Amino acid sequence: MIIKFFANLREITKDHEITLKLENVKVKDALLVLEKKYGRDFRDVVFDPEGELYVRILINGRNIEYLEGLDTQVTGDDTVSLFPPVAGGSHAEL
Amino acid sequence: MGAKILYDELKSGTDPLSPENILVFAIGPLTGTRTPSSGRHVVVSKSPLTGGIAFTSSGGTWGAELKRAGYDAIVVKGKAKKPLYLWIEDDEVGFRDAKEHWGKMISQSDEGIKSETDDEAKVLQIGIAGERMSRIAAIINEKYRAAGRCGLGAVMGAKNLKAIAVKGSRNPEAADSIGLTRAASRAMKMISESGVTKEDGGLNSFGTAVLTNIINASGIYPTRNFQTGTFSGAEKISGEAMAKTILKEKTACYECPMECGRWVKVEKGKYAGTEGESLEYETSWAFGGECGVNNLEALARANFLCNEYGLDTISTGSSIGFTMELLERGILSKEKVGIDLRFGNDDAMIQMIEKIAKREGFGDVLADGTKAASKKIGKGSEYYAMQVKGLELPAYDPRGAVGLGLNFATANRGACHVSGYTIAAEILGAPLKADPFDSGESKVDLTILFQNFTAAVDSGVNCLFLTFAVGASEYAEMISSLVGWEGYDADEFLRTGERIFAIERLFNKREGFGRKDDTLPQRFLKEPMPEGAPKGRVHPLAEMLDIYYRKRGYTEEGHPGKEKLNELGVMD
Numbered sequence: 001m002i003i004k005f006f007a008n009l010r011e012i013t014k015d016h017e018i019t020l021k022l023e024n025v026k027v028k029d030a031l032l033v034l035e036k037k038y039g040r041d042f043r044d045v046v047f048d049p050e051g052e053l054y055v056r057i058l059i060n061g062r063n064i065e066y067l068e069g070l071d072t073q074v075t076g077d078d079t080v081s082l083f084p085p086v087a088g089g090s091h092a093e094l
Numbered sequence: 095m096g097a098k099i100l101y102d103e104l105k106s107g108t109d110p111l112s113p114e115n116i117l118v119f120a121i122g123p124l125t126g127t128r129t130p131s132s133g134r135h136v137v138v139s140k141s142p143l144t145g146g147i148a149f150t151s152s153g154g155t156w157g158a159e160l161k162r163a164g165y166d167a168i169v170v171k172g173k174a175k176k177p178l179y180l181w182i183e184d185d186e187v188g189f190r191d192a193k194e195h196w197g198k199m200i201s202q203s204d205e206g207i208k209s210e211t212d213d214e215a216k217v218l219q220i221g222i223a224g225e226r227m228s229r230i231a232a233i234i235n236e237k238y239r240a241a242g243r244c245g246l247g248a249v250m251g252a253k254n255l256k257a258i259a260v261k262g263s264r265n266p267e268a269a270d271s272i273g274l275t276r277a278a279s280r281a282m283k284m285i286s287e288s289g290v291t292k293e294d295g296g297l298n299s300f301g302t303a304v305l306t307n308i309i310n311a312s313g314i315y316p317t318r319n320f321q322t323g324t325f326s327g328a329e330k331i332s333g334e335a336m337a338k339t340i341l342k343e344k345t346a347c348y349e350c351p352m353e354c355g356r357w358v359k360v361e362k363g364k365y366a367g368t369e370g371e372s373l374e375y376e377t378s379w380a381f382g383g384e385c386g387v388n389n390l391e392a393l394a395r396a397n398f399l400c401n402e403y404g405l406d407t408i409s410t411g412s413s414i415g416f417t418m419e420l421l422e423r424g425i426l427s428k429e430k431v432g433i434d435l436r437f438g439n440d441d442a443m444i445q446m447i448e449k450i451a452k453r454e455g456f457g458d459v460l461a462d463g464t465k466a467a468s469k470k471i472g473k474g475s476e477y478y479a480m481q482v483k484g485l486e487l488p489a490y491d492p493r494g495a496v497g498l499g500l501n502f503a504t505a506n507r508g509a510c511h512v513s514g515y516t517i518a519a520e521i522l523g524a525p526l527k528a529d530p531f532d533s534g535e536s537k538v539d540l541t542i543l544f545q546n547f548t549a550a551v552d553s554g555v556n557c558l559f560l561t562f563a564v565g566a567s568e569y570a571e572m573i574s575s576l577v578g579w580e581g582y583d584a585d586e587f588l589r590t591g592e593r594i595f596a597i598e599r600l601f602n603k604r605e606g607f608g609r610k611d612d613t614l615p616q617r618f619l620k621e622p623m624p625e626g627a628p629k630g631r632v633h634p635l636a637e638m639l640d641i642y643y644r645k646r647g648y649t650e651e652g653h654p655g656k657e658k659l660n661e662l663g664v665m666d
Contacts, residue, residue, distance in 0.1 A: 004311070006307045006308065006311075006334065007296055007299065007300060007304055007307075007333075007334060008294070008296075008299060010334065016329075054289075056308070056522070056523060058308075058311050058312065058627070060626075060627060061311055061312050061313040061626050061627030061628075062627045063312075063521075063523070063530075065523070065527065065529075066529045066530075066531075081307075081308075081311045083307070083308050083311075084289060084296065085288075085289030085290060085295075085296065085522075085523075085524065
């Protein structure tokens with residue numbers, strides 16, 4: 001599967017895009033592989049201090065929030081895009 | 095205030111380019127104060143592009159300067175016999191001859207007017223496009239900032255009003271100074287904590303073009319005149335790419351901690367020498383994905399030229415992309431257009447911008463936007479004019495963000511993203527979260543909420559980017575401490591927005607607008623998106639529109655009902 005990193009995430013990964021040889025795993029498993037590769041800093045950006053997902057994760061352009069969240073299955077043909085809160089992470093309420 | 099003046103005073107059926115049209119330059123209670131991002135101003139008039147109500151706003155410091163000079167609005171009526179400009183220095187107000195500045199590029203006339211008035215004056219003006227009454231002409235302030243949409247530059251041109259230069263020396267007062275300090279500090283804290291607005295956050299690090307990659311990844315980055323929603327060249331023209339190449343420094347409007355502006359400079363190549371504040375997301379898209387161009391330096395040049403000639407970048411890029419598709423489909427010929435304006439040809443795109451501004455050759459056809467151009471061209475070209483009510487669409491394909499699509503259809507000035515920016519919830523997840531494909535009642539509620547909230551923020555007059563971090567209660571607190579209104583809270587703030595939206599609707603109703611105009615280009619209703627996450631989807635407008643009218647308290651024709659008007663305290 002192809003993993004793409006955007007905006008400030010690239011400061012940690014130094015990569016824009018990598019290919020992971022993973023088949024039929026859950027998003028959370030793929031994140032563990034990435035944490036192992038990029039270290040603690042990566043985890044600290046992906047999750048907030050309460051352990052909630054802080055970045056937006058798209059699978060083939062669809063936000064996992066509207067799929068099965070971190071339990072969403074990813075196959076080898078999928079593209080996973082990770083965005084820091086380029087426009088998000090707000091505490092405000094309309 | 096602007097909408098109310100227009101609604102109360104402008105006779106229906108008035109030609110927008112006649113002396114009878116009214117042009118309002120207004121600021122709000124927040125402008126020029128200690129509240130964050132408070133340098134904006136708004137221009138309101140009857141649009142020569144849409145024939146309906148138009149409001150268009152711009153950042154920088156001009157609005158703050160007008161407040162410091164002691165004014166809340168300038169209302170312009172009639173027409174001067176010869177080109178003039180207005181010079182305001184506190185209580186001294188007068189017209190001056192603009193002969194020397196007419197026909198000049200924006201940067202030249204900005205310097206020229208300052209040399210005749212004051213080096214520290216803030217100059218708002220039209221360029222050659224406005225002078226020639228292009229219906230997609232912008233009103234530029236401080237050389238690089240644009241009240242771009244709806245062609246109000248042409249209204250200034252029609253009035254022979256070249257510019258308004260302002261210098262003020264007063265400090266705005268607040269009804270409750272301590273309360274204002276408290277409210278502004280609270281807002282500032284929220285800005286400093288949001289991943290979007292904080293220092294080194296998304297907007298600060300990459301400018302608004304930080305959106306390019308996420309919108310493209312979501313499959314709604316309009317490509318080659320909205321033929322698809324995925325652009326292979328997006329990365330090359332993204333905010334990330336800009337930060338590594340042509341970005342020289344970040345810039346900010348008055349009292350703004352976000353610094354989302356970009357100062358860019360092209361050092362070499364055919365566009366060398368291009369320098370200035372440049373390339374907001376919408377602009378980089380209008381000449382990028384829309385025209386199939388992936389050369390960042392060409393986009394900077396296109397932006398530079400639009401600023402210098404005083405053109406709206408979105409409508410200009412869209413008019414060029416529209417022509418590119420007509421050429422591709424054989425509806426237009428290269429001979430007719432005069433240059434090889436195919437998708438991806440950045441040289442031809444740059445040439446056409448100059449032709450539009452000067453109304454030369456085929457540029458004269460495009461200078462009034464895609465709706466007017468398609469009427470002249472005929473041959474089914476109307477289908478490819480990506481506009482609503484005459485206003486060209488900005489950088490989001492509504493097939494993959496249906497709440498924004500409903501907003502495009504119903505926004506009073508036409509296809510406007512900033513009338514109800516549901517992308518914040520549908521794609522970015524802030525401050526609310528909403529499935530971009532959901533078209534149910536809750537999505538309609540979301541669009542209405544964003545429209546009301548935005549109308550109030552715009553009337554306040556403040557920067558919408560703040561709304562990623564700051565909500566209605568914070569705005570209500572800042573406004574009530576400035577104005578001295580007791581009990582003005584978040585609900586009242588949203589009600590203010592609902593009232594403004596209804597007054598704009600009443601204005602448009604009087605001009606003949608109704609349900610038939612609350613629509614989208616047929617492409618979005620008939621052609622399924624060919625690829626990406628929204629693959630196979632069209633926009634479900636018909637099913638959403640009835641719900642929208644019902645929830646708004648409007649009639650089936652889309653006009654505010656009597657009961658709703660009574661509730662809002664608005665007289666029809």
